[in-house]
Amino acid sequence: MSALLSFQNVWLEYGDKVVLERVELAIAERSFVSIVGPSGAGKSSFLRLALGQERPTRGKILLDGTPLPGECGPDRGVVFQRYSVFPHLTALRNVMFERECVGAPLTARLFGADRRRARDEAAAMLAEVGLGDALDLYPAQLSGGMQQRLAIAQALIARPRVLLLDEPFGALDPGIRQDMHRLILKLWEEHALTVLMVTHDISEAFNLGTRVLTFDKRRVDPHAPHRFGATAVYDLHLTRKRREAIVEAQQEVLRLTESVITGKEESL
Numbered sequence: 001m002s003a004l005l006s007f008q009n010v011w012l013e014y015g016d017k018v019v020l021e022r023v024e025l026a027i028a029e030r031s032f033v034s035i036v037g038p039s040g041a042g043k044s045s046f047l048r049l050a051l052g053q054e055r056p057t058r059g060k061i062l063l064d065g066t067p068l069p070g071e072c073g074p075d076r077g078v079v080f081q082r083y084s085v086f087p088h089l090t091a092l093r094n095v096m097f098e099r100e101c102v103g104a105p106l107t108a109r110l111f112g113a114d115r116r117r118a119r120d121e122a123a124a125m126l127a128e129v130g131l132g133d134a135l136d137l138y139p140a141q142l143s144g145g146m147q148q149r150l151a152i153a154q155a156l157i158a159r160p161r162v163l164l165l166d167e168p169f170g171a172l173d174p175g176i177r178q179d180m181h182r183l184i185l186k187l188w189e190e191h192a193l194t195v196l197m198v199t200h201d202i203s204e205a206f207n208l209g210t211r212v213l214t215f216d217k218r219r220v221d222p223h224a225p226h227r228f229g230a231t232a233v234y235d236l237h238l239t240r241k242r243r244e245a246i247v248e249a250q251q252e253v254l255r256l257t258e259s260v261i262t263g264k265e266e267s268l
């Protein structure tokens with residue numbers, strides 16, 4: 001498999017604060033990369049670099065072998081934990097908006113056949129994420145899970161090759177999270193996406209990822225914590241079998257923990 005995105009000796013610094021250092025990664029096309037690590041390890045900064053929102057202080061980022069353009073392009077979509085959608089637009093208009101901006105960059109309004117085409121495309125995308133019945137609802141009228149479905153539809157309407165997810169399911173209840181996991185895996189396959197997902201949930205990372213990266217600092221100066229940056233200290237490529245074995249082991253640990261807790265409760 002060829003590398004779609006490569007990070008070559010990438011550093012990110014703010015003044016004298018080193019956030020990331022020596023990041024050296026080749027991300028294969030159609031992989032699902034989960035990114036974990038302690039708070040402040042630079043995971044979101046890494047996503048912003050991949051998005052083109054942030055430029056590396058040193059090093060190179062290549063997309064398909066050519067330097068990443070200096071701004072976010074349609075080839076990369078992003079979903080954040082919250083607030084990815086426009087609150088004053090209906091679900092349909094939220095998703096149509098991208099088409100309108102591309103079709104009419106000055107006014108962001110399409111007319112006639114162009115508008116109908118954008119509307120149909122947006123409605124189909126919303127149906128694909130399970131929001132076919134919610135086209136005319138505003139984000140405030142949608143549950144947290146539905147809002148994230150909307151944010152995903154909004155990111156995918158531009159047909160990106162790379163989807164960047166920054167803790168997209170972090171604010172959702174466990175049951176809803178599982179539905180979202182099924183959805184994102186389906187979309188990953190059907191849209192032939194390459195996904196980079198930051199999460200704090202280790203089982204989510206292993207459940208979804210074909211590769212799990214852990215960002216952390218290799219070296220620490222206790223007198224100057226800002227002196228050294230983080231990098232990918234662990235890089236685990238997962239086969240389907242290995243991933244299933246890890247998820248099964250995690251579920252067994254959960255089952256055991258639950259039975260210990262229940263046992264204690266019964267003996268009280």
Ligand SMILES: Nc1ncnc2c1ncn2[C@@H]1O[C@H](COP(=O)(O)OP(=O)(O)OP(=O)(O)O)[C@@H](O)[C@H]1O
Pocket residue numbers: 014017019037038039040041042043044045046
């Ligand atoms: N614009 C900025 N200016 C200065 N420092 C910044 C800026 N953006 C991020 N940082 C710093 O970079 C470090 C990494 O932040 P980042 O949000 O990437 O970490 P993270 O691993 O995603 O954290 P979390 O898991 O808590 O979301 C933090 O110390 C943060 O304060």
